[in-house]
Amino acid sequence: MFKKYLTKKLFFPVTILVIYGITFAVVPDKTLTAFKSSMKIFQNLIFPLCFIFILMLALNLFIKPKHIIKYIGRGMSVRGVIFTTIAGIISMGPIYAWYALLKELKEKGFENSLAAVFLGTRAIKPFLLPVMISYFGWIYTLTLSIYMILGALAVGFCIAVTAKE
């Protein structure tokens, strides 16, 4: 299972490495330029990645999935929407894990529209905000985050209107 995991995770970077090998054989100068350009990008990423790790640690320490479940509203009330929005923002992990959980909650009465809001607000990753801020600035990050929350609510509204059960 570890071997399968390793193969899956390393396939893409190893492919890129192979491409570098081929391009180096054909155009070594340009490939070196490409490599230096990539190293510069990576160097600028190291500090934000460390900060990401610290934020992830804090979130994993203080927030457990059962806290998030407690916050997810079960009705289309203002409180339900607010709590679902917060839950979506603080949720972590791959989306596939959350599909399974949301499906189970759906069977217990969780509205489709709230599921759409949850999935939309997952686009805002608190632990990745340092990277976004370092690239685009905090004003852009704040403005975009606000519009993304509004967008998620709008998608939830669309689902409520069109995909009623």
Add this chain to the structure above:
Amino acid sequence: MKIAISADGCELTSKVAHRFGHSRYLIIIDPQTLSFEAVENQSSEAQSGVGIQFVATAIERKVTGVLAGYCSPTAESYLSANNIEVLTGYRGTVEEAVKKFREISLPDFLYQKSLPVETKGIFHKKAVLDALKSSGNQLLNMLPIILGVVFLIGLVNTFFLKEFTSSIFQGNYALDSLMGACLGSIFAGNPINSYLIGNELQEYGVSLFAVTALIVSWVNVGIIQLPAETAAFGLKFALIRNIASFCLSIVIAICTVFTLIFFMG
């Protein structure tokens, strides 16, 4: 009296699974006589609802309690509703877990929800180590793809970014947002990669409209994830949500940039 333990194997020497229900076997065991039965999980780990099968088995076999490293709130609620106590924080082999359970003493079992003292509290050593391990795993999961993207950006920057960007992004804010949204919809994965790519595109003169639409649609629109979303919520939900998210990513891009222009000049 019987208890259930989620395990990676069918023997007493098998390791207790970290998460109840997400393992190959469920060991139904009498903690006093140590006689046991191993029930194999018929679903694969990748299928949704795999934990529910073991919950159903525990209820059907009328176990009194369940031991696991962790139990999801949903599974715990089903088990509790059927008067099955859930004890979490168990590690090691099945035999070690049963021994630990017996040490707690059987009457106390009815009143305890998890291992006491040594595992309670967020700043306890175990909780911190678990959080460290989880965060480390999450970062390690992200790193290979991030590295791949970083080095791919170097190649693209050097060999053909200028030609690519000038052919795709014409400078019209609406069309650029549309193209950015289209690009973001195709890709998937950790959003940090969209920030990396977006930043590089911006350095090559691509408008913030396109970059913002790329970032928003990267996470919200999932052509690759569509089958999984359909399986969980149905085709109608998946299609409507993705189409609405695609359209809104363009709207969000335009609104974000115009807001910035309005307030910052």
